[in-house]
Amino acid sequence: METSNRRVLRHPVLGELAHARPVQIIVDGRPLLAHEGEPIAAALLAQGIVVCRTMPARDEPRGAFCWLGRCTDCLMTVDDEPNVRTCQTAVRHGQVIRTQLGLGQWEGPTR
Amino acid sequence: MTAVEVAVIGAGPAGIAAALAASETGARVTLIDEHPAPGGQLRWRIVALRGVDDALDGLPAFRAAEQLEARLSQAGASMLMSTVAWGLFDDGRLGVARLDGGFLLQADKFVVASGSVDIVLPFPGWTLPGVMTARAAQILLHLHRVVPGHRVAVLGQGLDAAELVGDLEAVGVDIVVQVADPAEVAASGGERLERVSAHGESHEADALVIALGRQPDPELALQLQVELGYSSRLGCHLPLRNELLETSRPGLFVIGEAAGALDVAEAFAEGRLAGLAASGATPERVTAAREALDRTRSPARTAEVEQLRLGASVDARLDEGASSPWQSWAQAATAGGQNGPFSRVTLCRCEQVTVGEVRQAIVEGAVTVDDIKRRTRAGMGLCQGIFCTRAMALLLQAQQHISPADLRPMTERPPARPLPLTHLVELSEQQG
Numbered sequence: 001m002e003t004s005n006r007r008v009l010r011h012p013v014l015g016e017l018a019h020a021r022p023v024q025i026i027v028d029g030r031p032l033l034a035h036e037g038e039p040i041a042a043a044l045l046a047q048g049i050v051v052c053r054t055m056p057a058r059d060e061p062r063g064a065f066c067w068l069g070r071c072t073d074c075l076m077t078v079d080d081e082p083n084v085r086t087c088q089t090a091v092r093h094g095q096v097i098r099t100q101l102g103l104g105q106w107e108g109p110t111r
Numbered sequence: 112m113t114a115v116e117v118a119v120i121g122a123g124p125a126g127i128a129a130a131l132a133a134s135e136t137g138a139r140v141t142l143i144d145e146h147p148a149p150g151g152q153l154r155w156r157i158v159a160l161r162g163v164d165d166a167l168d169g170l171p172a173f174r175a176a177e178q179l180e181a182r183l184s185q186a187g188a189s190m191l192m193s194t195v196a197w198g199l200f201d202d203g204r205l206g207v208a209r210l211d212g213g214f215l216l217q218a219d220k221f222v223v224a225s226g227s228v229d230i231v232l233p234f235p236g237w238t239l240p241g242v243m244t245a246r247a248a249q250i251l252l253h254l255h256r257v258v259p260g261h262r263v264a265v266l267g268q269g270l271d272a273a274e275l276v277g278d279l280e281a282v283g284v285d286i287v288v289q290v291a292d293p294a295e296v297a298a299s300g301g302e303r304l305e306r307v308s309a310h311g312e313s314h315e316a317d318a319l320v321i322a323l324g325r326q327p328d329p330e331l332a333l334q335l336q337v338e339l340g341y342s343s344r345l346g347c348h349l350p351l352r353n354e355l356l357e358t359s360r361p362g363l364f365v366i367g368e369a370a371g372a373l374d375v376a377e378a379f380a381e382g383r384l385a386g387l388a389a390s391g392a393t394p395e396r397v398t399a400a401r402e403a404l405d406r407t408r409s410p411a412r413t414a415e416v417e418q419l420r421l422g423a424s425v426d427a428r429l430d431e432g433a434s435s436p437w438q439s440w441a442q443a444a445t446a447g448g449q450n451g452p453f454s455r456v457t458l459c460r461c462e463q464v465t466v467g468e469v470r471q472a473i474v475e476g477a478v479t480v481d482d483i484k485r486r487t488r489a490g491m492g493l494c495q496g497i498f499c500t501r502a503m504a505l506l507l508q509a510q511q512h513i514s515p516a517d518l519r520p521m522t523e524r525p526p527a528r529p530l531p532l533t534h535l536v537e538l539s540e541q542q543g
Contacts, residue, residue: 006260006261007256007257008256008258008282011253011256011281012282013157014157014173014253017256042255045251045257045259046257050240050241050303051302051303052240055238055463056463058455058457058463060238060239060457060463061239061240062238062240062460063241064243064247065242065244066228066229066243066246066247066494066498067246067247067251069145070528071494071498072492072493072494072529073460
């Protein structure tokens with residue numbers, strides 16, 4: 001796992017990074033520590049993980065592009081639900097997150 | 112007398128000012144925004160604000176957002192945050208969706224203050240993870256406190272790019288290259304961005320930020336087919352408005368960045384005027400707000416507003432031989448025929464349509480953005496075309512020699528955002 005720390009702990013205008021409770025999420029089978037309340041995509045990027053899904057036509061890997069919930073390049077499968085916008089969805093302790101292919105697949109029980 | 116009901120869509124500087132002004136007049140105001148808190152772009156920017164009002168002068172933008180939020184709660188405006196406005200209908204109702212379901216909101220007046228989206232244009236490698244928009248980088252840095260990368264390339268050279276470079280340097284990020292022209296940049300890598308080449312020179316980079324400026328996004332007003340005019344300054348169509356910022360649909364106002372007011376002070380002043388006008392304030396207060404708005408405008412913007420005035424003679428609006436920004440991009444993208452370097456570049460990220468496929472559709476006779484969409488699916492994806500229609504229009508202009516003023520934007524239909532079907536089922540149950 002890449003462990004490059006990309007977090008801005010001290011900022012000249014915004015000040016110190018407020019303390020956030022650590023929560024554990026599972027990303028493609030591997031445990032990862034995140035900050036409670038942050039979006040899933042931010043938790044991943046903080047650990048250097050940038051690929052959210054792959055688009056099938058030309059095997060293009062994609063990662064969060066607009067960070068506003070509009071481009072949908074950040075769609076991932078979260079707790080068996082595909083197409084979750086990870087730049088807009090907060091981490092929760094125990095969440096199981098998987099990279100997906102295209103628009104993903106429903107694998108859980110049908111609702 | 113029952114109070115006028117005013118719905119304001121978008122809680123950025125323009126929408127907040129409109130909500131405050133309409134509340135002041137005694138209207139019942141609902142302020143709607145898809146983000147969890149009001150402030151819009153102010154929430155993720157840290158530059159000092161100038162010229163908005165005395166109390167906010169010199170404050171970092173995010174601090175101003177906090178102050179404006181306090182003013183809103185004092186004014187008693189009803190706030191619907193984390194709420195998506197997805198459709199504006201003929202009968203004066205607005206479709207809104209929240210996490211827990213949706214409903215149709217009725218109002219006498221609608222003020223669309225939906226802001227802008229970042230301008231992007233396709234180039235080789237632009238779909239690689241690590242490539243992102245300027246506001247994405249600002250949201251990451253300032254809201255989520257994560258740097259986009261350690262070695263960052265910047266595409267763009269205007270005010271937005273300058274602000275972004277300042278934001279990155281403030282946290283010690285290394286800017287490896289800054290390039291002005293989207294026709295002169297290429298990204299490469301395997302699973303993620305690894306290198307950026309600019310003007311033929313290659314640089315190691317783990318992020319590339321596209322800071323080419325902002326494009327008005329008045330989508331809800333376009334759903335109601337308001338009259339439009341072409342802005343050669345911004346290279347896009349804008350809603351025509353009267354002197355009170357009302358569109359060709361009576362009772363529908365479009366203000367702020369969504370109407371081309373890209374400056375925060377001007378957007379705020381537009382919001383105040385529209386809020387007063389929509390809520391039926393006294394002529395004296397409306398006039399004062401109009402004069403205050405005039406003072407915020409640059410001479411170029413004043414001329415543009417005159418040209419795009421509802422009811423102005425059509426001749427005054429015709430922009431003969433209008434050229435649009437980014438024509439060098441269109442030249443590069445059409446160079447080398449169907450085997451040119453841009454042919455296999457993805458143009459529509461959602462539907463995975465290439466520049467070559469769009470060019471072929473144009474060769475086969477497409478003459479409008481809607482034509483290209485029907486032939487290729489470009490623009491039909493989840494982003495609703497916000498990140499690809501500019502490139503489609505530029506290719507049409509280059510290949511068919513159509514003046515950009517004559518190229519209508521893509522037809523907009525509800526929903527403006529992807530929507531769970533259950534929301535629509537609930538709506539029909541409410542009515543049935």
